Amino acid sequence: MSAKVVTISSGKGGVGKTTTTANLAVALAQENQKVVCIDGDIGLRNLDVILGLENRIVYDLVDIVEGRCRIKQAMIRDKRLPELFLIPSAQSRDKSAVSPSDMIRLCDELRDEVDWILVDSPAGIERGFRNALAPADLVLVVTNPEVSSVRDADRIIGLIESEEKGPAQLILNRVNPTLTKKGDMLSTEDVVDLLAIDLIGVIPEDESVIVSSNRGQPVTLSNHSKAGVAFRNIARRLLGEEVPFMSLETGNNLLNRLAKMMKIRGD
Amino acid sequence: MDSFLEKLFGKEKKSASAAKERLKFVLIHDRTDITPGQLDSLKNEIIDVISKYVKIEPNKVKINMTQEGKEQRLIADIPILTAPNRRR
Numbered sequence: 001m002s003a004k005v006v007t008i009s010s011g012k013g014g015v016g017k018t019t020t021t022a023n024l025a026v027a028l029a030q031e032n033q034k035v036v037c038i039d040g041d042i043g044l045r046n047l048d049v050i051l052g053l054e055n056r057i058v059y060d061l062v063d064i065v066e067g068r069c070r071i072k073q074a075m076i077r078d079k080r081l082p083e084l085f086l087i088p089s090a091q092s093r094d095k096s097a098v099s100p101s102d103m104i105r106l107c108d109e110l111r112d113e114v115d116w117i118l119v120d121s122p123a124g125i126e127r128g129f130r131n132a133l134a135p136a137d138l139v140l141v142v143t144n145p146e147v148s149s150v151r152d153a154d155r156i157i158g159l160i161e162s163e164e165k166g167p168a169q170l171i172l173n174r175v176n177p178t179l180t181k182k183g184d185m186l187s188t189e190d191v192v193d194l195l196a197i198d199l200i201g202v203i204p205e206d207e208s209v210i211v212s213s214n215r216g217q218p219v220t221l222s223n224h225s226k227a228g229v230a231f232r233n234i235a236r237r238l239l240g241e242e243v244p245f246m247s248l249e250t251g252n253n254l255l256n257r258l259a260k261m262m263k264i265r266g267d
Numbered sequence: 268m269d270s271f272l273e274k275l276f277g278k279e280k281k282s283a284s285a286a287k288e289r290l291k292f293v294l295i296h297d298r299t300d301i302t303p304g305q306l307d308s309l310k311n312e313i314i315d316v317i318s319k320y321v322k323i324e325p326n327k328v329k330i331n332m333t334q335e336g337k338e339q340r341l342i343a344d345i346p347i348l349t350a351p352n353r354r355r
Binding site: 150 | 282283
């Protein structure tokens with residue numbers, strides 16, 4: 001086994017990095033992959049609550065780095081998916097407790113043990129982001145179809161390229177097809193055109209994402225939501241499968257709309 | 268026709284296309300790290316240099332930044348004044 005390290009970043013906060021990390025980890029584990037996700041947001045840890053593993057933390061990332069525990073002792077096994085692990089972040093420390101070379105060393109030690117290492121990057125472009133970027137083989141940039149997050153994504157994409165970690169791939173999150181259709185939300189094509197990077201997934205805005213994070217059960221664990229399907233599609237694309245984009249993910253042109261109308265009538 | 272109807276009904280441009288246009292502009296300046304003010308002084312200096320060699324009309328000079336995929340480009344349109352004695 002030699003794991004691939006995938007860093008999930010965005011620049012702007014609140015666009016869905018942590019939710020994306022949690023759901024991709026779940027989706028990959030559902031494909032029988034051995035996955036460890038690392039919360040890179042020291043001082044503002046959240047991946048544990050999104051995954052519903054907050055009650056099981058004993059050791060954290062800083063404990064590993066400072067030698068208070070072995071890596072395996074800090075890895076929390078998810079009971080729902082036995083191939084899924086979390087290395088939580090430290091809550092009472094700050095970003096300077098970990099360095100980029102610490103992250104590289106940690107991931108290198110894990111590489112032979114698992115298939116995937118997902119690193120949830122903190123918002124911003126400072127130390128925490130550099131830490132998350134350092135071990136990456138692939139960077140996924142999460143953005144929403146609105147001006148501020150697209151602008152910040154562009155900045156992050158530039159930094160990823162200057163660190164020679166590119167080309168990054170794009171996840172467009174919280175797409176509202178109704179608003180897009182009305183011309184009141186940037187379309188997938190618009191965002192891809194502006195940012196000029198490859199798209200790996202489009203996640204529809206979906207209330208069940210909120211419901212599931214309330215419960216600490218990532219939406220991808222259940223089979224009944226569009227967002228869950230979209231996350232599973234990304235996981236399959238990461239595994240090299242060619243998965244067509246869901247109908248909401250395709251454009252807003254007349255042909256697509258007609259096709260959709262016919263489908264609705266056909267059903 | 269579209270614009271005529273839009274004018275007739277006082278219809279505004281859709282907000283998504285406004286967002287895209289604004290972002291295009293912002294991203295070009297973010298990426299090149301040149302502010303609109305700097306672009307203006309760049310334009311003035313280019314006018315000065317070119318005027319040493321040929322006669323141009325300063326207020327018709329256009330300097331714009333464009334983006335095509337990952338490439339940023341500085342495009343200058345500098346109309347040259349034709350000397351009147353040559354036209355005859």
